[in-house]
Amino acid sequence: MKRIGLNPIVIALILAVILFAVGGIVQPGFASYGQAMNILRLAAFLGIVAAGQTLVIISGGEGIDLSVGAVITLGAILVFRIGDGQNDQALLALAIALGVGLLIGATNGLGITLLGIPPLVMTLGMTGVVQGLILVITGGRVEGGAAPALTGLVTNPLILGIPGVIFLWLLLGALMWALLRRTAYGRRLFAIGTNRVTAKLSGVRVPSVLVLTYALSGMLAALGGVVLLGYTEQVFLNLGDPYTLPSVAAVVVGGTLLAGGVGSYFGTMAGALVLTLLTSLLTALDLPESMRLIVYGATLLLLLSLYGRQKALRQ
Numbered sequence: 001m002k003r004i005g006l007n008p009i010v011i012a013l014i015l016a017v018i019l020f021a022v023g024g025i026v027q028p029g030f031a032s033y034g035q036a037m038n039i040l041r042l043a044a045f046l047g048i049v050a051a052g053q054t055l056v057i058i059s060g061g062e063g064i065d066l067s068v069g070a071v072i073t074l075g076a077i078l079v080f081r082i083g084d085g086q087n088d089q090a091l092l093a094l095a096i097a098l099g100v101g102l103l104i105g106a107t108n109g110l111g112i113t114l115l116g117i118p119p120l121v122m123t124l125g126m127t128g129v130v131q132g133l134i135l136v137i138t139g140g141r142v143e144g145g146a147a148p149a150l151t152g153l154v155t156n157p158l159i160l161g162i163p164g165v166i167f168l169w170l171l172l173g174a175l176m177w178a179l180l181r182r183t184a185y186g187r188r189l190f191a192i193g194t195n196r197v198t199a200k201l202s203g204v205r206v207p208s209v210l211v212l213t214y215a216l217s218g219m220l221a222a223l224g225g226v227v228l229l230g231y232t233e234q235v236f237l238n239l240g241d242p243y244t245l246p247s248v249a250a251v252v253v254g255g256t257l258l259a260g261g262v263g264s265y266f267g268t269m270a271g272a273l274v275l276t277l278l279t280s281l282l283t284a285l286d287l288p289e290s291m292r293l294i295v296y297g298a299t300l301l302l303l304l305s306l307y308g309r310q311k312a313l314r315q
Contacts, residue, residue: 008255012270015303019277027284037161039280040273041154044169045231047272049224049240050247051176052105052217054268056119057251058180059213060193060260066123067108068221068247070130071101072240075225077134077142080235085145093147097222104130105218109211134237146233154230165227169269176265189213193260250275253303275300 020039024031049068056063075097083093104126111122153164180186188209191199200206225240232239254271256263278299282292 008253009264009267009270012254012267012274016270016273016277019274019281023277023281023284027281030281030284033161035280037157037163037166039276040166041163041231042280043269043273043276044165045224045228046243046246046250046276047169047269048172048227049221049243050250050268050272051172051265052220053247054176054251054254054256054263054265055189055213056217057248057256057258058189058193058260058263059210061112061119061196061210063112063119063213063260064123064248065105065108065214065217065221066120066244067104067126067130068217068224069240069242069244070127070134071104071218071221072225072228072243073235073237074104074130074134074137075101075222076229076235076239077138077144077225078222079150079226079229080142080144080146081137083144083147083150085147087147087149090147090149094226097226098219101218101220101222101225102215103218105221106211106215108218109214112214113207113210138237140237142235142237144235146229150226150230151233152230154227165230168227173265173269180265185209185212190261193262195261246275249300249304253300274303 020031020036029035049072053065053068056065078097078100079090079093081093082096083089108119108123108126111117111126112119115122117125153168155163158164158167180189188199188204191202191204192206192209196206221240224243228239229235250271251263251268252258252271253274254264254267254269256267278296282295287295
């Protein structure tokens with residue numbers, strides 16, 4: 001019972017319930033079924049992006065992918081332009097966007113492993129490269145359209161008023177669990193996150209695992225951009241920027257150790273839900289923007305100080 005009580009996933013879920021209940025008390029209608037579905041939909045966007053971030057942080061070596069925001073924007077732009085609002089072009093546009101995200105992530109991994117560039121520096125530099133690429137592609141003006149099928153997946157309810165994107169998120173959660181717990185890649189990822197020297201001596205090809213990890217992060221960030229496009233139906237040149245740091249926060253709030261080697265995607269899903277609920281509650285309270293930022297930042301710091309760095313919560 002003690003271990004269950006200290007589990008960061010359980011803590012995050014309890015906090016999510018508390019935030020939802022408080023929202024229902026202070027703001028009529030906040031705790032309605034429709035609002036709950038909307039919050040889950042918004043959490044899904046952050047959760048999908050944070051999936052790749054989870055892999056990167058588990059890999060250790062001070063790994064954090066700061067390029068996800070730019071890749072989100074690029075993925076959305078590619079689908080917006082190539083798909084041009086046509087369902088028959090949607091799969092091709094999706095494949096291209098995911099492939100580009102995969103390539104960008106792999107480049108991050110190669111820079112980190114072959115050139116020895118620190119992950120923060122490499123991914124920050126890649127952010128600038130991708131932003132420049134976005135300007136080359138768009139010329140500062142985005143044209144195209146969101147395919148109706150994509151918009152329907154994100155916004156239309158499928159079963160019991162639940163949007164399709166939530167089922168997509170749950171499917172991703174199952175795939176991430178299988179990847180981390182039931183594959184050789186997952187075992188190797190945890191091994192190099194715990195101790196890279198030991199992992200290397202045990203026969204793990206550390207560079208290959210890292211390149212694959214960052215490639216998956218780039219691909220999942222691009223997927224996040226595609227899904228987000230289905231919600232906004234428009235693309236902005238800074239569409240993905242607000243998701244960069246929250247994607248890291250969701251991973252850590254969910255119990256993944258920043259030092260690497262310990263974590264789970266289910267925790268990240270719970271962390272994404274907590275952060276989304278907190279943002280929605282602060283918005284519902286109609287606080288000034290400055291006060292919302294202060295409260296959000298202070299709460300996030302408190303959460304991270306409580307169990308973002310404490311190994312006792314992971315024993």
